[in-house]
Structure formats: C-alpha cells, structure tokens
Amino acid sequence: MKQILGVILVIVGVAYFAFQGFTVTTREKVLDIGPIEATAEKQKDLLPYSPLLGVAMIGGGVVLLALGLKSRN
Numbered sequence: 001m002k003q004i005l006g007v008i009l010v011i012v013g014v015a016y017f018a019f020q021g022f023t024v025t026t027r028e029k030v031l032d033i034g035p036i037e038a039t040a041e042k043q044k045d046l047l048p049y050s051p052l053l054g055v056a057m058i059g060g061g062v063v064l065l066a067l068g069l070k071s072r073n
C-alpha cells in the first residue's frame with residue numbers, strides 16, 4: 001500500500017511542476033472617451049502554486065516507496 005501511495009505522490013508532484021497553476025486572461029477597459037476606446041489584457045492566477053509543495057509531494061512519495069521496499073524484505 002505504501003508503494004502505491006508513493007508512486008501516486010511522485011506522479012502528482014511531477015505533474016504539479018509541469019502545469020504550474022491555472023491562469024485566466026481577461027480584457028479590461030482602460031480608456032473610454034467618446035468614440036475612443038482602449039482595452040488591456042490582464043492575466044490572473046486562479047491557483048497560484050508553490051514549488052515547495054511539488055518538492056514535498058515528490059519527497060514524500062520517495063520516502064513512502066523506500067519504506068514500502070524496506071518493509072517488504
């Protein structure tokens with residue numbers, strides 16, 4: 001059971017680094033003077049990510065894998 005959970009944590013940790021959170025691009029009106037109109041695109045992070053969380057998941061997965069292999073022998 002420890003080995004399965006360890007593999008899952010390592011896979012999720014690597015995927016966490018690959019995606020690096022979710023961002024959304026929105027358009028906002030910045031200038032509106034009669035017929036003149038200007039917009040700007042802004043990116044917002046919906047789920048900001050911390051690299052430490054990815055490292056913790058990968059490290060925890062490796063520890064669980066090592067404990068599972070050690071208890072098997």
